[in-house]
Amino acid sequence: MTAAPSAARRGLTGRTALVAAALAVALPLTAVAYTKAAARLWPGTPPAMAPADRQADLVLVEKSARRLTLLREGQPLAEYRISLGAAADAGPKAQEGDERTPEGRYRIDWRNPSSVAHLSLHISYPDAADAARAEAAGAAPGGNIMIHGLPNGWGFLGNLHLLADWTDGCIGVTNAEMQAIWSQVPDGTPIEIRA
Template identity: 35%
Template structure:
């Protein structure tokens, strides 16, 4: 009887132990796992894959270990399951993922500031073409490159507004390369102009002194500045906008090169009343003896074809105001300005045409 009671007591104890074990059975850390998954998702949204790669990989590895451990524990006998390691991996995953999100956020801000600085630099270079370099005779390739660069610039500003750093990164490198190429080309052209400036200044100053000494009129055309200035007795009295040959840079080499010549000329004929197709015109003495000498030397040096001709009929004429360089080498003004210049000069009035008197963009 005593043995039976002892047996029943032992069985009751075993049953109680099992019941208590079931009641207090370790539960899988579902909430901790969900929190870890959410932290990793937030880190990914902060682009940790790009800016905190190693941390994100570590967080993901801990999460994967937690999930693997959970699967392994579920395969064990109910009373032998232990989710402590699973919970530790999940907690570690959440902790590292949060760090990755913070790291990525800071890195993204730093990258954005760098992109903003680079984009501002590019925009500044493009603005130079709208101010300092806009008059330069760029080739077809450069003109196309400038147009496409401005289009990409707008696309990048749109990407910036949408916080699309990936698009910024992909297009900004090419835009920087293109604008550098444009800037180098423009600076080379400006440098070519700059080398001639002292000589051009001497030529203009001599003409002004002669105008002052003789009390006569003088016209000075500055090609880069696109202006024609009237001098009377050595004093500038008015300046007007002009348009030039489509390929105005440098001195005229031959007929058909669409370049406005440079040098000291004079008005040989005043045309009006149907004598010219350009409203009114002042015919210049191009080619003069200096032009002919240079043309002959250029042919001898092989700089121009042997069958090339020197050209003629270079005029200052009306029908300008188109906003572009369009002539075959002449100098065009709006008709109202042509009237004033026409009335200010007589035949044999000196006309000095130079590339520039100051370094473009730097002033006097």
């Protein structure tokens, strides 16, 4: 595992918390009640998760299907429904702040157990071609693209996060799904993100 990321590389922006708060209004369970229940069930930070017996050798993300599939030797290990960047359908990420999710082949190059969302796996965007395209357009390519769970304290939303694309370009899943992905995807695993 590589060195821990700096604070600037930790995860999401404040927009994520605003979307989560809007979704929470529709729920009968309040954030306060959830926090108290979670503190009783899981005091402190979540335990370290051991790697699964069968690890993925490819992460496949299909943006149009809103699906993430973990593959081992071409066979699916697990499949998850996902939320993407708020402008994911507008094409691949082109520059910082465009709220698009990248497209292409990358790697999971580091992980953050203490991110602002429940665990996060960093995607190696931008590559040299992404950076060159952004530079040619006079823009910064952006970065800090992750697969992550829900913002800390908002895990009770569960699958309600699928009602809207709410990330700034990342790939969002539930906290339970993120724990499973975390345990099956080692650093260095290739990830292919398709339109």
